[in-house]
Amino acid sequence: MIEFVDTHTHITDEAFRGEEEAVVARAVEAGVTRMLLADIDSRERGEMYALAGRHPGVLFPMLGLYPGSVEANWREELDALEPWLAKKPVAIGEIGLDYHYGTLWRKEQMEALRLQLEFASAHELPVNIHLRDATEDFFKVLGDCAHLHLRGNLHAFSGSAETFERISRLGEWYVALGGVLTFKKASIARDVLRIPMERILLETDAPYLAPTPLRGSRNESANIPLIAAFLAELKGLRTEEVAQITTANAERLFQIVIAY
DSSP, X not given: OOOEEXXXXXXXXXXXXXXXXXXXXXXXXXXXXXXXXXXXXXXHHHHHHHHHHHSTTTEEEOBOOOGGGOSTTHXXXXXXXXXXXXXXXXXXXXXXXEOTTOSTTHHHHHHHHXXXXXXXXXXXXXXXXXXXXXXXXXXXXXXXXXXGOOEEEEXXXXXXXXXXXXXXXXXXXEEEEOGGGGSTTOTHHHHGGGSOGGGEEEOOOBTSOOOTTSTTSOOOGGGHHHHHHHHHHHHTOOHHHHHHHHHHHHHHHHOOOOOO
């Protein structure tokens, strides 16, 4: 059986309200036997952990404060992370920087990122990074944290091969590819040829960024095989090989165990 890992999904998003169990079942049936649940902030965290608790070995929670949730109460949100460590998240994420809608909270986003990178290092966890329109500030923070010997991945990666090469010089870093890879004229479809398979993960970011030919519809973890098949064609591999390599990469980075 071909097995895939979706390294970034939001099954507790309101888009799936009341359908969470069916969404998990469809994914498993499609061969996506493990899914990592991205944390946003304290509002969804309890529900996310409850869902993961009903699917041990299949759903794995991450823990973190999303940059879009960094507002006036961001320090209280960071303080709220500590008690959840007992529930064993597989990564600190999704965390990062996002200036797409403006830079009002730029300073706070950078400080929240720095503190969460320190948090990840202190608890020996990888990081799951959200990065949009803030590349130079991200590398500034990451450079300041070089002594932490971080490892992690850039989620929903649509950047350049040069960006991957730049972050690779700072430690064990991966890129997670999702539906954007399949979009017409997406530059990542060219740049991925210069990124080794041993540093590639698969993800959906569901319910967002559904792959072609489903673009514009609600995304689900069950769509991972579509992304894998597209990547396989680009790389001149069989889909089975993409599944095997990316699953091994996810297991290595996130230390996730098989459900059976």
